[in-house]
Amino acid sequence: MPLLHYLVVQKRSSTSGLLRRRPRPRQTEIxxxxxxxxxxxxxxxxxxxxxxxxxxxxxxxxxxxxxxxxxxxxxxxxxxxxxxxxxxxxxxxxxxxxxxxxxxxxxxxxxxxxxxxxxxxxxxxxxxxxxxxxxxxxxxxxxxxxxxxxxxxxxxxxxxxxxxxxxxxxxxxxxxxxxxxxxxxxxxxxxxxxxxxxxxxxxxxxxxxxxxxxxxxxRPTNPRTELGALKRSQVWLTLAMGTVGFGGMFAVYTYISWTMTEQAGLDPSWIWLVLMVYGIGSVAGTWFGGRLADRNLEFGILFSLIMIAAVLTSFYFTSMHPVLGVVNFGLVGFFGTSLVPSLQIRLMDVAGDAQTLAAALNHSALNLANAAGAAIGGMVISAGFSYSAPALAGTALALAAILVWGPTFFLRRRQLARRAESTEPTTESA
The missing domain is CATH 1.20.1250.20 (MFS general substrate transporter like domains)
Known part of the structure; x- marks a missing residue:
């Protein structure tokens, strides 16, 4: 009888050990x-x-x-x-x-x-x-x-x-x-x-x-803390750069099927390749954008915006040729997505304790850029211009984002300088 009791206890112990969830480690322990x-x-x-x-x-x-x-x-x-x-x-x-x-x-x-x-x-x-x-x-x-x-x-x-x-x-x-x-x-x-x-x-x-x-x-936060991000001018300016600068990419992407078939004369059966090239460019651009953000955050954003304007302008001309147009479209994906990691890190830096809301607003801004870019591209085409013309509208959006970057950068630098001055230890003269 004692032996039977021992076996039952051991059975229950082993079963509970299997079912018991192992404690998860802390992030500092992995x-x-x-x-x-x-x-x-x-x-x-x-x-x-x-x-x-x-x-x-x-x-x-x-x-x-x-x-x-x-x-x-x-x-x-x-x-x-x-x-x-x-x-x-x-x-x-x-x-x-x-x-x-x-x-x-x-x-x-x-x-x-x-x-x-x-x-x-x-x-x-x-x-x-x-x-x-x-x-x-x-x-x-x-x-x-x-x-x-x-x-x-x-x-x-x-x-x-x-x-x-x-x-x-x-x-x-x-x-x-x-x-x-x-x-x-x-x-x-x-x-x-x-x-x-x-x-x-x-x-x-x-x-x-x-x-x-x-x-x-x-650290946990509360709604009041998170909503504090909306009081920070740097958060709004960073979101504006993303909404405006990223919109040009979608002005082109939304109508790429018509652009490549009507303007470049590409067979519709090859549109999958066009989109795949864009996707490959996006993957590489995301990788590049992460390293750009770590190397120099502020000027990394400026570089991406300049290159977006350049490749969109180039696409207006290369979209008449099937091969050049596809390659150029891949570059649009590359430099467009290179902007995203830098914007995300910048929002983390300027949002204080409201990083979660600020980072989430970045994706709201990018989706607004999607809608706005598609709408602007549609208006350009409806006005009687060619399917290549939305690329120039995208260039204008990228240039507008560069104009936003200027005061945003200098205002941030001034804020950091004031903060540094306020934290410097004061010395009394003898």
Missing amino acids: SEKRRLIVMIAMSLGAFGIGTTEFVSMGLLSMIAEDFQITEDTAGVVITAYALGVVVGAPLITALTGMIPRRRLLLILMAAFTIGNGLSVFAGDYEVLLVARFIAGLPHGAYFSVAGLSAASMAPVAQRGRAVAFISMGLSIATVIGVPAAQALGSALGWYTAYGLVAVIGLITIAALWFLMPHMTQM
């Missing part, structure tokens, strides 16, 4: 290898977000046919997602400052997965719009929290590279995720593309659950 693995897990979530954001553009015709609506009406699906990003980024980050960052990332990815899961089972157009709005809500907040977490775990001199690593997931999605989801949607129905994204979300949740450490170096 190795460099573990930090890299955690960043890959967070980047996988960015990959899923990038896939769902861009694949909708290629699914519109199928959605329109399935619900018996026009493609213009189906395009509101994209607007619904973008609206979710713009609304969700500041709202979620302002209200969730007290939630530990690890837990918040899991919640955000769960909401993202639910939104895409609902998209799969949307029985009518209205339900699909709601599902896309829900899927967009955690977009900006996820990138904000994941980027700040990566920067918090990284050495100070590598913050730009850490933020760029997370953004790399979105860029890689344009090369791999979007074509794969598009092919799946074309073969089995548009809803299966969102099903693939939901699966990516589930894998990300599992990876974060087992790998993400407790972010003890990231």
Whole structure:
């Protein structure tokens, strides 16, 4: 009998040991290898977000046919997602400052997965719009929290590279995720593309659950603290640079299919290659932008804006040639995305204790740039100009962003000088 009792106790002990969750380490306790693995897990979530954001553009015709609506009406699906990003980024980050960052990332990815899961089972157009709005809500907040977490775990001199690593997931999605989801949607129905994204979300949740450490170096905040970012002029000026400067890229991207077929005479069957070249340029540009931010943050932003203006001007002329136009379009993706890590790091520096909201607002600004750039490009074409002309409108936007950079840079330098003067120890004369 004692032997039987001993075996039962041992059995229960071993079972509870298997079921008991191992305590997660603090961020200061993980190795460099573990930090890299955690960043890959967070980047996988960015990959899923990038896939769902861009694949909708290629699914519109199928959605329109399935619900018996026009493609213009189906395009509101994209607007619904973008609206979710713009609304969700500041709202979620302002209200969730007290939630530990690890837990918040899991919640955000769960909401993202639910939104895409609902998209799969949307029985009518209205339900699909709601599902896309829900899927967009955690977009900006996820990138904000994941980027700040990566920067918090990284050495100070590598913050730009850490933020760029997370953004790399979105860029890689344009090369791999979007074509794969598009092919799946074309073969089995548009809803299966969102099903693939939901699966990516589930894998990300599992990876974060087992790998993400407790972010003890990231202090909790409250809504009042986060909203304090809106009182800082440097936050607004940085957001303005992103909204204006990034808009030119979307003025070209939105109409690239017509530009390359109507202006350059490219066969429509090769548009996938055009988009892939752009995606490869974005991946390389994100990598380059991270190192640019670590090397010289302020002048890195200026360099990116100058190069955006240059490559957009060049695209106006090269878009008449299929090969040169495709290569130039890849450069548009390269220098456009090189701007993002620097803007993210700058917002972290100027936002004080409200870094989460400021970083999330960056993604709201970039989505506004998406909408504004597309609208401006559309107005240029509607005015009777060629499909190449939006590139010059994009150049004007980049130049306008450079004009914003000037006073922003000098105002920041003056603020830092005043802060340094106020902290210098005073010496009394004898």
